[in-house]
Amino acid sequence: METISVDVRFINPFIRSVHNVFKTMCRLEPRVGKPYVKVSEEPYADVSGVIGFSGDASGSIVLTFMFDAASKIATAFAGVPITPEHRDFADAIGELANMVAGNAKKEFGEGLSISISLPNVIVGSHHAISPSKSHSIIIVPCETDMGSFNVEVSMVMEKKSVAAKAQPVGAAV
């Protein structure tokens, strides 16, 4: 039995950032469920907006949606109807992921230098994002009036910051 250690310092900034971004840009108030460690390919997604982090902390966050919620949320963001066929569908999901990532990273710690990548968006019915052996993924489930989505966080602290506290999250695999 092996316990995955997760730096929980990374989770709360993402939760605050999700609230901030969805409230300001989509007029939605996400209700956040209990975060848990991803142990299989599930849950599957139809749309994933991916942002990578590099520098003093590295890893990625992925916003994952099913098509229905993605369309409704993208529509609320853009202010015009955005179906999965619309040319701005992936753009809207990618920019939401960009804002969630950017706003979270300022809270990771004073004096840390962290860069974010440009958004990558995966669109495909029921695709899987697999957890790797070395990096655990924490899933933060979010519910809104326009449907649910998940924030999949996989972050590792590169620089030993004084404030950094790695705590084991109770998952044994």
Add this chain to the structure above:
Amino acid sequence: MKVMLVDDSRTIRNIQRNVLSQLGYTDIVEAGDGVEALARMAEGMPELMLIDWNMPNMDGITLVRKIRETNKTIPLIMVTTEAEKTRVIEAIKAGVNNYCIKPFTVESLGEKINQTLGKATAAATA
């Protein structure tokens, strides 16, 4: 007054376009990255630019530095999800007149635009 929107997200450019049209600005050009912005500027100088930080080909901070090499007066507003103090300072040193953090409300972006143009007008008439 011609305004240029520089952001790799078309969704963000559309939202900014709506904010600007509510403020009465409808002469708008768009660019998806710094390289495209410089090309558009060569075709005709805008009187205000909104510039994103994270973009492909040439990012916003590089674009700001390039613009300021030859033009010290055009009002530039950085509109970005980069929110750390160090980034804001870096952008101000590079020569931006104002800084708007994404996510933004229609009101907050409108206020930054008015603020920036007001200051620029005051400086020009001083």
